[in-house]
Amino acid sequence: MKNVLLTVEYDGTNFAGWQRQPSVRTVQGVLEEGLSTVCGYPVTVEGASRTDAGVHALGASAGFRGDFGIPVERIPLAVNHIFRGRTPSPGVNGDLRIVQAREVPADFHPRFDAKGKKYRYIIRNRKEMPVFLRNYRYHVEKPLDVEQMKSAAAQVVGTHDFACFQATGSYPRRTTVRTVYFLSVEEGREGDIVIEVGGDGFLYNMVRIIAGTLTDVGLGKIPPEAMADIIAGRDRSRAGHTAPPQGLYLVEVYYQEA
CATH class of the missing domain: 3.30.70.580 (Pseudouridine synthase I, catalytic domain, N-terminal subdomain)
Incomplete structure (x- = not known):
């Protein structure tokens, strides 16, 4: 076997x-x-x-x-x-x-032995977007302030209770505490803004809610300094919108050498 x-x-x-x-x-x-x-x-x-x-x-x-x-x-x-x-x-x-x-060894399990995951979220931040990218980008027409988004992203990194970034009505978890190893926001090609996040685990819709919250920061709807209070408040309603699925990519699942 x-x-x-x-x-x-x-x-x-x-x-x-x-x-x-x-x-x-x-x-x-x-x-x-x-x-x-x-x-x-x-x-x-x-x-x-x-x-x-x-x-x-x-x-x-x-x-x-x-x-x-x-x-x-x-x-x-x-x-x-x-x-x-x-x-x-x-x-x-x-x-x-x-x-x-x-x-892999007989006792190895792809989910329980995973040490972390990396996701990428891509926003096309231009007035127009090619129709061929509609399934692979989140189209945001209004200009986003990337520096403000970076400032907010820095406050997410670390070990926190991320209940504010869990979808409402999610299946109850034993704990909503997770560790985010890194969260970057960079300007890419053709008007893309690329968000990358890695952590030991993610709650349901957590990455999409983080991306939506950072988008709202970039649009000036949420001040970047509010991010720490949003996390501490553990209230989903205080965080930003849930960004659509088509901009999200699971990049990698991390394991110790199996």
Whole structure:
């Protein structure tokens, strides 16, 4: 019985999120379908992170266990061939790819052994945005003050109770305390503003709420010095709006050497 860790990338536009659901196309469902075809029996995949509909991934992690004949290192080639040649939804082809497959110890779990995650959020801050980027950027027409956004972002870094950045009505957590290792705001190309954040874990919609709050700071709706008080208040209503999913990318899941 092999324990396999996968690194996958996907365009979330035509997925109803990560988690398997009946009658809708999800990343987990399509991934399990491809792996089951290659392995010759039903495969169940465990993901390290559950992304929402429309959210993308450059380096998501998932694992599965099985007794199969194909060499582990050839799994990406075989499954990606199926993904490229099959269209589960009209007009969709090749929007999910296994980047790497490697065998890990028997007691390794892709979610419980994760030490942290890195996300990227991209805002197109121009009056106009190409139609071809509508699924990959958050379009904000009014100019954003990046220096004010940076000032607010600096106050998020550290270990805090981040209840203010958790979506209302979320499933109750044992604790809403998390550690944010870094949070950067940089001006990119073509009018993009790139927000990157890494931490030991994130609450439901936490990154999108951080991005929305920083956007409101950049628009002058929230003063940057208020960020520390917003966090200390633990009140979702005091933070900014939830930025839309299409600007969000899961960049990497961190592990100790497995």
